[in-house]
Amino acid sequence: MALEPVLFSDGDEPLGGALVMLQRLPLGVASVALVKWGPFLARTEGVDRDAVMGRMVDTLVAEYAQKRSMMVSIMPHAEAGEVNGMAEMLAARGFKPGVGVKFPMRYVVDVSLDDDARLAAFGQKWRYNLRKSMKAGLEFTVGTPGDIGRFMTLYQAMSERKLFPDYSGIDTLEGLMAMPDGTARPELFFVSQGDKTIAGAAIFTAGRTACYLYGATDDAALGLRAGYLLHWHIIRWLRDNTGARFYDLGGTDGFAGLHQFKSGMVGDAGHISPLPPTMNFAAHLPAYVAGTAAYKARELLTRSRDGVLAARLEMQKRFRRGPGA
Structure with missing residues (x-):
């Protein structure tokens, strides 16, 4: 995995940033550009904060989805209330919900x-x-x-x-x-x-x-x-x-x-x-199909690993407690 720190600015004014995690998928079929808990704003207050966030997302899409043919994945923060504003904004821009965490x-x-x-x-x-x-x-x-x-x-x-x-x-x-x-x-x-x-x-x-x-x-x-x-x-x-x-x-x-x-x-x-699921966008169908399949495969592998490890740890605990426990 490669990391790309991104700074967004308007002239000399910093607007925010993001740490983009670039994951090349097996066989080189596509790549995923993942942003966890971002982008983040330089100023969290102000009437234009939502507009600035939208501009940063659009810039990420232009760079990674359109120019570099990757699937862009953004993991929003949990927000108070029944509606997650970041997830709603991403959905309005064509992002699709993907895999979420097991306990959100x-x-x-x-x-x-x-x-x-x-x-x-x-x-x-x-x-x-x-x-x-x-x-x-x-x-x-x-x-x-x-x-x-x-x-x-x-x-x-x-x-x-x-x-x-x-x-x-x-x-x-x-x-x-x-x-x-x-x-x-x-x-x-x-x-x-x-x-x-x-x-x-x-x-x-x-x-x-x-x-x-x-x-x-x-x-x-x-x-x-x-x-x-x-x-x-x-x-x-x-x-x-x-x-x-x-x-x-x-x-x-x-x-x-x-x-x-x-x-x-x-x-x-x-x-x-709750944490919303990861929101995914791709400008090219092969990147979206490959990225979605990779997330699903990872989810299955993670669940299998968790089950095996949980069973092994339970056996160790029983061994510590002794026979008949």
Whole structure:
């Protein structure tokens, strides 16, 4: 896969950007130009924001679909409300819905509230657990790029303990943390009990929406409700130290416990909304047919892989529990 960063400008004024992921399909039959969560605007406010977004999409289509005969795929953000404006705009330009994610719901917290309003907005049970965690003698700290080893040790121990299928890009985190100041480098946050780190998170903090990337806990974190204290302080830190209005917690991968935790954190201030499917456009029929077939094939392979891995992990868990478990 090749990456092409794209900058959109009108004269000397930057309008926005996109990172285009170019994937050449097997046998060279066609290529896909994929834009995840973009394009993004330089200015998110203003009456012309929708028009500017439309111009950027049209420019991508002209370059990649028409000039270079690729299929253009755009993955829109989740948006509050029943209608996703980005998906509607793409559909009006001839984009067709393609493959979506298996668990599309996304949980987005409003981080702009003061402490009292934010506490009142949490779900009742979430607020109860947070108050319990505040009495547990835990310490919250903001990490530095040099703390990446501290986080990875916690994450690897959690992975070995829980035996969960990990399809994330966790191996890219060290490279992200090595980025210089003033870039899109994530922030690290930790909760400790005495000298022992029991919970941590890596958060993307640039732009209007901060995003949860990775989290890790040890055995003691659950009973101490360390995750509640961790996210409470992350929300406050984002409000006071960044330009973020929202905090995107991601999805749940179908885990009921994660749904309960994240929906309680969203509470009455934020939204729980589905990710639209990837929207696809091709100016030439062969590119559209090949690109659509490639996405379908990838979906089938992914489901098969997930099923095999889930079965293997379940066998490992049963082996740990012993005979008769």
